[in-house]
Amino acid sequence: xxxxxxxxxxxxxxxxxxxxxxxFFFLEVTVIHGKPHQxxxxxxxxxxxxxxxxxxxxxxxxxxIVSGSNPSAIRVAAAxxxxxxxxxxxxxxxxxxPLTEGPEMSSKLVxxxxxxxSSASQSEVGLLxxxxxxxxxxxxxxxxITILGRNTVFSKEREMPVIxxxxxxxxARGFAKVKTHKFDAATGDATTEYNIHVxxx
Ligand SMILES: *[C@@H]1O[C@H](CO)[C@@H](O)[C@H](O)[C@H]1NC(C)=O
Numbered sequence: 001x002x003x004x005x006x007x008x009x010x011x012x013x014x015x016x017x018x019x020x021x022x023x024f025f026f027l028e029v030t031v032i033h034g035k036p037h038q039x040x041x042x043x044x045x046x047x048x049x050x051x052x053x054x055x056x057x058x059x060x061x062x063x064x065i066v067s068g069s070n071p072s073a074i075r076v077a078a079a080x081x082x083x084x085x086x087x088x089x090x091x092x093x094x095x096x097x098p099l100t101e102g103p104e105m106s107s108k109l110v111x112x113x114x115x116x117x118s119s120a121s122q123s124e125v126g127l128l129x130x131x132x133x134x135x136x137x138x139x140x141x142x143x144x145i146t147i148l149g150r151n152t153v154f155s156k157e158r159e160m161p162v163i164x165x166x167x168x169x170x171x172a173r174g175f176a177k178v179k180t181h182k183f184d185a186a187t188g189d190a191t192t193e194y195n196i197h198v199x200x201x
Contacts, residue, residue, distance in 0.1 A: 050171075050201045058145075058196040060099040060133070062113050067187035072097045076116075087126070088119040099133060103181050103191060111135035117151070127151040129160060133194075143167030145198060147176055153190075162198050174198035 045051075065072040072095060079090030094116050101108040115131030129151050132144045144167065149160025158178040165172030174197045182191040 045201075053171075053199055053201055055174075055197060055199050058194070058198065060101065060110055060194050060196075061103045061107070061181060062192045062194055063098045063100065063105055064095065064190045064192070065097070066093075067189055082119070085119075085122065087121055087124060089122050090119060092116060092118040095131065099135075099194075103193070105191075108137065110137040111140075120150075121152075125153050127153060140168055143169050145169045145172050145174075145196070149176075151178060153180065162196060165198070165200060169198060169200045172198050172200040174200075 063072065066074075073093050074095075075091055076094045077090075077092040082088055082090040095113060097113040098105065098109055099111040099113055101110055112134050113131045114134055115129070117127045117129040117131070120126055120128040127150070130146075130148050132146050134144050135141060143165065145165040146163050147160050148163045151158050151160060156179065160176045160178060162172055162174035162176060176197075177195040179193045179195075180190060181193045184190070
């Protein structure tokens with residue numbers, strides 16, 4: 001027969017064991033596994049090889065070819081009201097437009113403007129443009145800049161923000177001054193001058 005005192009002792013030994021087990025269990029869960037996940041950390045720009053920022057100017061000509069059998073801009077969507085809207089409100093054009101060094105299509109190809117523009121104004125021809133300038137020439141081959149902005153195409157000069165970039169244009173920010181160089185009303189084809197100032201590393 002087990003003495004009463006021994007039963008008490010073993011009972012309290014058991015509860016202490018459970019107590020410490022629970023303490024350890026919660027400590028383990030909260031302290032060891034429950035430490036905050038590190039999804040962010042502060043780095044110095046040098047750790048990414050970033051030195052001085054620089055300002056680059058780019059001047060290219062953007063060719064929007066909507067006519068012919070091989071257009072570089074195609075309408076992919078419209079609203080039922082688009083065709084009767086004086087501003088073409090609701091039309092969405094997907095583009096893969098050549099970018100050249102000079103105003104002529106025959107001048108050197110330096111990249112392509114890929115993205116879309118859409119008619120976003122009911123009171124004037126005002127486009128929302130979202131495109132990547134993907135460069136294919138020289139040291140910028142493989143690098144891109146992203147332009148997202150408003151283009152009122154019948155204004156003499158428009159300005160759109162450069163909101164980012166890749167490759168040599170990482171961390172890009174800047175602006176593009178845009179002027180129509182040539183517009184053929186019969187075909188709808190347009191050549192536009194892009195004068196871009198971009199700050200990057
Ligand atoms: C640009 O880069 C691509 C891929 O690396 C290469 O195939 C092409 O020849 C390059 N073009 C120029 C003009 O350097």
